[in-house]
Amino acid sequence: GVSGIDQPDLEKKDPVLKLDFLRRAGRLWARELAVDDPRVSPLFGDHSGLPPTLVFSGSRDVLDSDAIRLK
Numbered sequence: 288g289v290s291g292i293d294q295p296d297l298e299k300k301d302p303v304l305k306l307d308f309l310r311r312a313g314r315l316w317a318r319e320l321a322v323d324d325p326r327v328s329p330l331f332g333d334h335s336g337l338p339p340t341l342v343f344s345g346s347r348d349v350l351d352s353d354a355i356r357l358k
Contacts, residue, residue, distance in 0.1 A: 289313060291352030301349040309349070330357055 289309045298306050317327040325332030344354035
């Protein structure tokens with residue numbers, strides 16, 4: 288994630304999370320995998336066959352964009 292075109296605007300409202308930090312943390316988490324590998328980010332996976340899932344995010348959360356795209 289952290290690739291939504293609206294995230295720079297959301298970042299201005301988010302009191303905690305910053306895009307640069309999230310991208311660096313994502314690289315550390317992914318290690319040798321690509322950041323768009325579904326094992327790293329569910330945004331890029333096939334969700335067919337999964338049960339209904341509830342995702343929470345706040346309107347001031349920079350990750351709200353990813354939550355909406357995951358939908």
